Amino acid sequence: MISPLESYKKMFLIRVAEEELAELYKKEKIMSFVHFYVGQEAVAVGVCDALQKGDKALGNHRSHGHYLAKGGDLKKMICELLGKENGSAHGKGGSMHMIDKSVNFVGSTPILGSIVPISCGSAFEQKYNKKPDVTVAFLGDGAFEEGIVYETLNLAALFKLPLLLVVENNLFATNTKVKDRRSDTHNVEKIVTGFGVDYRRADGNDYEDTHKKAKEILASVRTGRPAVLECMTYRHMAHSGPVFNEDYREEDILEKRLEKDPVKKMRQIVVNSGISEKEVTGAEEEIKKFVINSVDFALKSKYPPKENIYTDVYA
Amino acid sequence: MPRIIQFTEAIREATDQMMEVDKNIFVMGLGVTDKGGADGTTNELNLKYPGRILDVPLSEGAFTGMAVGAAINGLRPIVHHGRVEFSLFAADQIFTQAAKWNYMFGGNNNVPLVLRVNVGRQWGNGPQHTQSLYALFGSVPGLKVVIPSTPRMAKGLLVSALRDKNPVVILESRWIFKVKQDVPDGIYAEPLGKSRVAKDGKYVTVVAYGDGFIAAHEALSLIGAEASVELIDLVSLNPIDHETILNSVKKTGRLICVDTEPNAFDIGSEIISKIAQERSLKLKDAPVSISCPNTPCPTSTALTEFYYPTKVDVANAVLRLMNKPTIAHQFTFEELHLAPNLTLP
Numbered sequence: 001m002i003s004p005l006e007s008y009k010k011m012f013l014i015r016v017a018e019e020e021l022a023e024l025y026k027k028e029k030i031m032s033f034v035h036f037y038v039g040q041e042a043v044a045v046g047v048c049d050a051l052q053k054g055d056k057a058l059g060n061h062r063s064h065g066h067y068l069a070k071g072g073d074l075k076k077m078i079c080e081l082l083g084k085e086n087g088s089a090h091g092k093g094g095s096m097h098m099i100d101k102s103v104n105f106v107g108s109t110p111i112l113g114s115i116v117p118i119s120c121g122s123a124f125e126q127k128y129n130k131k132p133d134v135t136v137a138f139l140g141d142g143a144f145e146e147g148i149v150y151e152t153l154n155l156a157a158l159f160k161l162p163l164l165l166v167v168e169n170n171l172f173a174t175n176t177k178v179k180d181r182r183s184d185t186h187n188v189e190k191i192v193t194g195f196g197v198d199y200r201r202a203d204g205n206d207y208e209d210t211h212k213k214a215k216e217i218l219a220s221v222r223t224g225r226p227a228v229l230e231c232m233t234y235r236h237m238a239h240s241g242p243v244f245n246e247d248y249r250e251e252d253i254l255e256k257r258l259e260k261d262p263v264k265k266m267r268q269i270v271v272n273s274g275i276s277e278k279e280v281t282g283a284e285e286e287i288k289k290f291v292i293n294s295v296d297f298a299l300k301s302k303y304p305p306k307e308n309i310y311t312d313v314y315a
Numbered sequence: 316m317p318r319i320i321q322f323t324e325a326i327r328e329a330t331d332q333m334m335e336v337d338k339n340i341f342v343m344g345l346g347v348t349d350k351g352g353a354d355g356t357t358n359e360l361n362l363k364y365p366g367r368i369l370d371v372p373l374s375e376g377a378f379t380g381m382a383v384g385a386a387i388n389g390l391r392p393i394v395h396h397g398r399v400e401f402s403l404f405a406a407d408q409i410f411t412q413a414a415k416w417n418y419m420f421g422g423n424n425n426v427p428l429v430l431r432v433n434v435g436r437q438w439g440n441g442p443q444h445t446q447s448l449y450a451l452f453g454s455v456p457g458l459k460v461v462i463p464s465t466p467r468m469a470k471g472l473l474v475s476a477l478r479d480k481n482p483v484v485i486l487e488s489r490w491i492f493k494v495k496q497d498v499p500d501g502i503y504a505e506p507l508g509k510s511r512v513a514k515d516g517k518y519v520t521v522v523a524y525g526d527g528f529i530a531a532h533e534a535l536s537l538i539g540a541e542a543s544v545e546l547i548d549l550v551s552l553n554p555i556d557h558e559t560i561l562n563s564v565k566k567t568g569r570l571i572c573v574d575t576e577p578n579a580f581d582i583g584s585e586i587i588s589k590i591a592q593e594r595s596l597k598l599k600d601a602p603v604s605i606s607c608p609n610t611p612c613p614t615s616t617a618l619t620e621f622y623y624p625t626k627v628d629v630a631n632a633v634l635r636l637m638n639k640p641t642i643a644h645q646f647t648f649e650e651l652h653l654a655p656n657l658t659l660p
Contacts, residue, residue, distance in 0.1 A: 056388075087421070088420075088421070088423075089419060089420045089421035089423065090421035090422070091421070092418055092419050092420070092421045093419045093420055093421065097419045097420060099420045099421075099423055099424065101423055101424075106387065106388075106424070107387070107416065107420055107424055109412065111407055111411055111412075114380065114407050114408065114411065114412055116377075116380070117376065117377045117378070117379070117380025117381045117383070117384065117408065118380050118381075118383050118384035118387065118408075118412065119384060120377070120380070120381045120384060121380065121381040121382060121383055121384020121385035121386070121387070121388065121390075121392075122384045122385070122387070122388050123384075124381055124384065124385050124390075125384070125385045125388035125389060125390050126388075128341070128385070128390060147376070148374075148376040148377055148380065148407075151372070151374035151376055151377030151378075152374075152377045152380070152381070154372055154374065154377070155371070155372065155374060155377050155378060155381060158372065159369075311422070312417055312418045312421060312422040313417070313418050313456050313457055314417065314457070314459070314480075314481045315417050315422065315425030315480035315481055
């Protein structure tokens, strides 16, 4: 059992790390496209808390949260964002290509939907080698409109693969509203279940609801029943970059975002569970220090030498 | 005792023998479990390797992507695309995913994937079943790209591809599927990335690949022994083995490139460009490029008759460089429009 405090610490780490990264971005220290995850922390942590160590996870262009929730190394991540040689991809990937294979975070890609069949292949390998593990792919509502996702739902159901797709519906593909991209009668559940794939919907602004449903659905995914978990959530920042742009929003206005802020809500759960305010604040201070130290470490790290352009094209 | 088998049998044999020694190899493609599946290249392998020969839905993007994911996690998929046009449904997975994963993750995610992609040619195939797209595949860093020209190469290159750590695209010309040759019966490897001097010569270097190599090979018998042609089987599109070509052209001072794709951005242009940049090299004549018109391939045989370079086109290109009279040849319908049924030495 993971305690509420442990889960909160992960969510708080993602939030603080990204807020710190946003400051670095504004100072032009990060010359990598960054898509901030702020506001969606309950999904990454809620799902990853329901995974076993051997389970694999893959993500998308907005995957700092998934990487950290799976246990990815913060220093290596920040170094990667700063384009440093000791980044997790030695500066070749940047923010959109998170990887830490030591914790089974296999990779992330920004071409929408591309990670879905690749994750299906990971699940195929798990079944092929009779492993007890599953693969989770994180994607957004935009990626969920790519044709390859539907092809993959069919494949995963056909081959009975242990694949979970977590669709984070944050209402926008860049700034285009989900309601402007789908007909009035569009029905995700019917589409998914029509392929013979299980479907659950969770409140992605709420850790407890997301975690509970992820846990339930993962039990059947592990037996070879692929599934989709759709998490309704809010993206607090812009599609890309650290700004808070309000003019395109209808439902997820500032007041509503503050009211449903998953990190704030989780903090309250921790306090309600009997942990003292002092202990929570102490944990938060530790995390802030860790983030600041990691940023310092990354700022002091070296850039890769120019001959590295030519390395790793082939293995 | 020679063991004469055809191109497709050589592919099947390599697949079978490698699957026997490497349990991580599996095959995916439309109809690969059918009797005579994938033009015979997977025939009845499903009976010998249950669960490792997988028929798939018409979802090229998804099953190619699934292979990429399986490869990243340690398996060795062979993906068969019966026509290059269908592989383009998987363009993101081939060019943007498989080709980039090792690089963009700093060497942490190599993709040991083999893509067998068939290039169409023969009567009736028309504009959407005959694209070669060699230059397209050859132009993407991160992929290794080879074109087997003979049954022996088809087997040896597939063995190498199945031992490589990277995505290897094997572009197989359907036109030469019936070509036969004496092929060693055990497992052997032909190197990826290396051109092959198929015949030594002093007067002119001819570089060709796939179906164009067969045309060039047949041209040799039309022009006779006094024409000293050095025939190079290009074998690899990525990388192009410029060193082998340069060494040959240093000797001959003359170069003919044979392409079986439209003449804009073709492989010959790439080779000639590199040769032209060699300041130390004194060419004895202008390089020659023989290729298809810069049009789609039409369907009517009255038009395709003039589309692909023939053995006569290659022979006459050599004869022109020798300042000798060119030859005329009355082609039969079979020669022009049916896959050749010849046996190579």
